[in-house]
Amino acid sequence: xxxxxxxxxxxxxxxxxxxxxxxxxxxxxxxxxxxxxxxxxxxxxxxxxxxxxxxxxxxxxxxxxxxxxxxxxxxxxxxxxxxxxxxxxxxxxxxxxxxxxxxxxxxxxxxxxxxxxxxxxxxxxxxxxxxxxxxxxxxxxxxxxxxxxxxxxxxxxxxxxxxxxxxxxxxxxxxxxxxxxxxxxx
Amino acid sequence: xxxxxxxxxxxxxxxxxxxxxxxxxxxxxxxxxxxxxxxxxxxxxxxxxxxxxxxxxxxxxxxxxxxxxxxxxxxxxxxxxxxxxxxxxxxxxxxxxxxxxxxxxxxxxxxxxxxxxxxxxxxxxxxxxxxxxxxxxxxxxxxxxxxxxxxxxxxxxxxxxxxxxxxxxxxxxxxxxxxxxxxxxxxxxxxxxxxxxxxxxxxxxxxxxxxxxxxxxxxxxxxxxxxxxxxxxxxxxxxxxxxxxxxxxxxxxxxxxxxxxxxxxxxxxxxxxxxxxxxxxxxxxxxxxxxxxxxxxxxxxxxxxxxxxxxxxxxxxxxxxxxxxxxxxxxxxxxxxxxxxxxxxxxxxxxxxxxxxxxxxxxxxxxxxxxxxxxxxxxxxxxxxxxxxxxxxxxxxxxxxxxxxxxxxxxxxxxxxxxxxxxxxxxxxxxxxxxxxxxxxxxxxxxxxxxxxxxxxxxxxxxxxxxxxxxxxxxxxxxxxxxxxxxxxxxxxxxxxxxxxxxxxxxxxxxxxxxxxxxxxxxxxxxxxxxxxxxxxxxxxxxxx
Ligand SMILES: [Cu+2]
Numbered sequence: 001x002x003x004x005x006x007x008x009x010x011x012x013x014x015x016x017x018x019x020x021x022x023x024x025x026x027x028x029x030x031x032x033x034x035x036x037x038x039x040x041x042x043x044x045x046x047x048x049x050x051x052x053x054x055x056x057x058x059x060x061x062x063x064x065x066x067x068x069x070x071x072x073x074x075x076x077x078x079x080x081x082x083x084x085x086x087x088x089x090x091x092x093x094x095x096x097x098x099x100x101x102x103x104x105x106x107x108x109x110x111x112x113x114x115x116x117x118x119x120x121x122x123x124x125x126x127x128x129x130x131x132x133x134x135x136x137x138x139x140x141x142x143x144x145x146x147x148x149x150x151x152x153x154x155x156x157x158x159x160x161x162x163x164x165x166x167x168x169x170x171x172x173x174x175x176x177x178x179x180x181x182x183x184x185x186x
Numbered sequence: 187x188x189x190x191x192x193x194x195x196x197x198x199x200x201x202x203x204x205x206x207x208x209x210x211x212x213x214x215x216x217x218x219x220x221x222x223x224x225x226x227x228x229x230x231x232x233x234x235x236x237x238x239x240x241x242x243x244x245x246x247x248x249x250x251x252x253x254x255x256x257x258x259x260x261x262x263x264x265x266x267x268x269x270x271x272x273x274x275x276x277x278x279x280x281x282x283x284x285x286x287x288x289x290x291x292x293x294x295x296x297x298x299x300x301x302x303x304x305x306x307x308x309x310x311x312x313x314x315x316x317x318x319x320x321x322x323x324x325x326x327x328x329x330x331x332x333x334x335x336x337x338x339x340x341x342x343x344x345x346x347x348x349x350x351x352x353x354x355x356x357x358x359x360x361x362x363x364x365x366x367x368x369x370x371x372x373x374x375x376x377x378x379x380x381x382x383x384x385x386x387x388x389x390x391x392x393x394x395x396x397x398x399x400x401x402x403x404x405x406x407x408x409x410x411x412x413x414x415x416x417x418x419x420x421x422x423x424x425x426x427x428x429x430x431x432x433x434x435x436x437x438x439x440x441x442x443x444x445x446x447x448x449x450x451x452x453x454x455x456x457x458x459x460x461x462x463x464x465x466x467x468x469x470x471x472x473x474x475x476x477x478x479x480x481x482x483x484x485x486x487x488x489x490x491x492x493x494x495x496x497x498x499x500x501x502x503x504x505x506x507x508x509x510x511x512x513x514x515x516x517x518x519x520x521x522x523x524x525x526x527x528x529x530x531x532x533x534x535x536x537x538x539x540x541x542x543x544x545x546x547x548x549x550x551x552x553x554x555x556x557x558x559x560x561x562x563x564x565x566x567x568x569x570x571x572x573x574x575x576x577x578x579x580x581x582x583x584x585x586x587x588x589x590x591x592x593x594x595x596x597x598x599x600x601x602x603x604x605x606x607x608x609x610x611x612x613x614x615x616x617x618x619x620x621x622x623x624x625x626x627x628x629x630x631x632x633x634x635x636x637x638x639x640x641x642x643x644x645x646x647x648x649x650x651x652x653x654x655x656x657x658x659x660x661x662x663x664x665x666x667x668x669x670x671x672x673x674x675x676x677x678x679x680x681x682x683x684x685x686x687x688x689x690x691x692x693x694x695x696x697x698x699x700x701x702x703x704x705x706x707x708x709x710x711x712x713x714x715x716x717x718x719x720x721x722x723x724x725x726x727x728x729x730x731x
Contacts, residue, residue: 006301006372013368017402024410024440029425032436039503071429112428118503169429 039118046115047125047152048132060089062151067165068097074109074170075102076137081144090153096144097130097166101137108136110171116163123152124162134171207709216311219303221288222707226605227310228285229598233674235277235317236591240667242270247629247663253650263646264332265324271335275452276359277317279586282594283455284309284366287394290601291370293700293707294388296379296716301372309365316358323348334644336441337412339426339434343419353416360405367398367405374398379699381718385479388698388724389472392479393458396486400447400454403490408444411437435500442493450489453585454482456553456593457524460546462698463600464528467543468535469695471724474527481520481527488517498569507566514564518557525554540693541615545596548588548623556584559634574644577637583630588623595622595673602680603688607706610680614672621669628662697724 064087066080077100087093101107111131115121130145137143151162208214218224245266249257258266288306292299300306323330328346331337337352345352374387374395387395414425415437424430426437457478465472472478494502494510502510528550537543559581563572572578595618602610632655637643641652648656688705699722703711716722 005376009372009375010302010368013371013402017364017368017406020403021406021410024407024443025413028407028410028440028443029414029432029436032433032439036433039506110429112431116501118501167428171429 046113046121047123048129049125049127060153061086062089062155062159063161064093064095064151065161065163066095066097067163068168069166070109070168071170074107074168076100076107076109076168077102078166078168087151089151089155092127092148092150094146094148096146098142098144099135099137099168100142101140104139106136106138106141108134108171109168110134111166111168113164113166116165117159120155120159120162123155123159124164125150125152131166135168217307219299219307220709221292221300221303221306222605222709224300224306224310225285225287225289228281228288231310231313232278232280232282232285233677235273235281237670238321239270239273239278240670242266242273244663244667246270247660249646250648250656251660252657253648253653255647258646260646261329261332264334264644265330267644268331268334269320269324272320272331272356273317274586275335275448276356277313277320279452279590279594280359280363281313283394283397283452284363284370286390286455286459286594286597286601287366287370289605290700291373291391291394292377293604293703293711294391294698295374295377295382296699296712296718297373297377298710298713299377300369301377302369305365306369309362309369312358312362312365316355316362319351319358320355323351326351336438336445337415338441339415339418339437342415343426345419349419350416353412356412357409360409363401364405367401370394370398371402379712379715379718382699382723385476386718386723388458389461389475389478389482390455390458393454393461393482396482397451397454400451400486400489404444404447404451407440408448411440411444414440435497438497438500439493442496443490445496446493447486447489449582449585450485452590453553454486456549456590457482459593459597459600460528460549463542463546463596464531464550465724466600466693466695466697467540467546468532468537470531470535472527473530473533474523475724477523478527481523484520485517488513488520492517495564495566495569498566499573511564511566515561518561521557525550525557540599541610541612541619542596542600544616544619545592545599548619549592549596552588552592552623552626553585556581556586556589559584572637574642575637576633576641576643579643580630580633580637583633587630588626592622595619598673598677600693601700602677603692604700604705604707606680606684607688607704608680608684609686609688609692610676610684614676614679618669618672618676621672622666625662625666625669629659629666630662632656632659632662698722 064085066083066085068078068080070076070078077098079098081096081098085093085095110133113129113131115124126147126149128146128148130147135145147164207220208218215223215227218227243266245258246263249255249263288300291297320330326346326348328348330348331342331345331352333342333345342349374391378387414423417423418425418427418432424432426432426434428434461472461478492510492514494506495514498507498510532547539547559577563569563578563581599610599615636652636655636659639652641648641656690704691701692705693701699712699716699718700707702716702722
């Protein structure tokens with residue numbers, strides 16, 4: 001009995017380790033994206049829709065705080081035109097961000113975003129955003145970029161304040177506009 | 187040579203020269219397939235790594251002796267914290283346990299060798315190459331990895347081209363431990379002597395069986411994570427790069443899905459060794475053997491669902507914080523069972539305090555301190571204050587140094603006479619224990635206070651308010667480091683100098699198959715399966731009723 005049946009066992013154990021490797025590298029990233037979508041973490045949770053007729057505006061105010069960052073590797077000045085706005089839920093709203101290229105040459109970037117608290121993400125509906133595409137700026141160019149959105153009236157009662165935050169990253173090559181694990185929302 | 191290599195696979199034809207070790211240094215050590223030789227290789231290698239990693243810790247403690255930057259560049263300091271951890275975890279503690287497994291598991295279950303002796307040779311000989319590669323990064327352009335052993339991106343992606351060497355070194359260590367684990371599992375499942383049923387196995391064998399399963403489940407996940415880092419660094423993927431649609435936080439999830447089970451990989455065999463030693467020197471059977479087995483299995487199971495307690499501050503949903511907090515606290519239950527059973531084993535026993543017993547008792551007390559600070563860290567609301575401070579450093583060093591490392595030392599003293607055939611010097615062993623215990627506390631206890639006062643970890647400089655405790659901690663560090671030279675001295679003495687022969691049953695209270703073979707254990711043992719009677723297995727009576 002001693003020493004018999006090693007081959008079968010070894011094959012099984014090797015299969016286990018190969019499949020956990022595959023699990024880590026192939027299953028974890030999509031599972032993680034799915035998880036973020038469900039929980040509203042990162043940009044995966046935010047809804048993106050074509051502009052359409054909105055449901056009647058409810059008389060309920062929410063405060064939207066707007067935040068902007070440029071990654072340290074991208075020498076751009078990037079800020080919201082308004083830092084906070086007060087809107088009604090369901091109301092089609094618009095705000096804008098201002099961006100300026102501090103470089104002596106043209107450069108391009110792409111913004112990623114998230115919404116806090118994460119539970120608010122799925123009620124935050126974007127109809128237009130500069131983050132949907134790559135942005136290129138000429139040397140020293142400045143521009144204002146609009147964001148159009150509304151808040152789904154189903155927004156849970158306890159949420160009175162929502163932060164929308166953007167970070168611009170360099171994106172020199174148009175081919176790499178979306179990454180390996182790009183979240184489904186864009 | 188070839189007949190020896192075959193002994194583990196088939197022993198239909200017993201070889202005729204089995205008491206003769208292979209001649210020549212290369213044949214004996216490079217090509218060996220003997221579990222005892224390979225065990226020795228692992229143990230010597232890990233001791234060497236323990237001193238290399240320890241010297242790096244001393245560079246850290248020397249820089250932190252007083253505030254300000256004096257000895258090393260901050261970049262080098264960061265490389266030291268990173269390398270210290272990688273070497274201690276993957277080069278010292280893990281291979282040391284594999285060394286114990288190699289030496290002791292066949293002896294404890296009555297097997298002639300490990301199930302796959304040739305693979306065994308491979309899994310060891312990969313390691314020196316892996317660590318040469320890892321250490322060589324320190325001399326490369328841009329230096330070695332400096333982002334901490336957790337290798338979080340984006341910081342770890344700023345490592346220079348040496349990063350590829352780090353990743354491949356981690357791959358090799360991973361392959362080595364997976365092969366080692368497959369061997370342990372195959373040995374325990376297939377090579378037990380008749381009568382050595384699963385629930386009669388010594389606890390050390392049990393804890394290693396569970397550890398081996400943990401290893402094959404999570405080492406590949408680490409390999410996957412570092413592979414993704416590699417492609418992000420060199421091939422333009424964006425798994426963890428926000429600019430390309432990835433998420434650096436995902437790395438933390440994957441890493442800790444490996445990382446938390448990893449800490450149990452380092453501690454479960456320690457639980458096993460302690461559960462062998464306490465009964466021997468209390469002259470009582472282990473209290474609650476079956477409970478110990480089930481507790482170990484539950485700890486292993488829970489280790490898969492608690493990983494995010496390392497990332498409470500990344501911005502998780504409240505439900506996540508609560509789940510990981512409660513799941514983590516749940517681990518205190520099986521761990522508490524273990525501590526309770528160890529104490530009950532000693533309760534009203536006829537205790538004597540030889541060096542292995544001293545280290546084992548030191549383990550129970552000091553590991554429990556580390557366990558308690560772990561519970562504090564599990565409280566997610568409080569963790570926001572503790573996170574990334576020296577409190578965390580104090581916590582995991584308490585479970586790893588007077589935890590895993592003390593258990594390794596306890597085990598070494600316990601089985602050294604079986605390995606060498608000679609008694610070590612009890613006097614120097616005890617001195618080693620007392621100095622280690624005093625200075626490990628001088629070294630790590632003040633770090634709790636530093637952390638609570640807000641000193642961040644992984645920094646080469648600090649605010650002057652932290653000066654006193656850092657000075658105490660550094661003094662403890664240097665004294666602890668020097669004390670370990672006694673350990674080397676005791677081993678060298680026991681191998682080459684000592685004249686005091688050890689009996690087969692080295693300790694009068696020791697029960698188990700390993701004590702039925704002569705000391706030193708002959709080159710080949712249990713080529714014919716032993717007849718196991720109740721007196722040879724410590725837990726036989728629990729099962730027979
Ligand atoms: Cu953990």
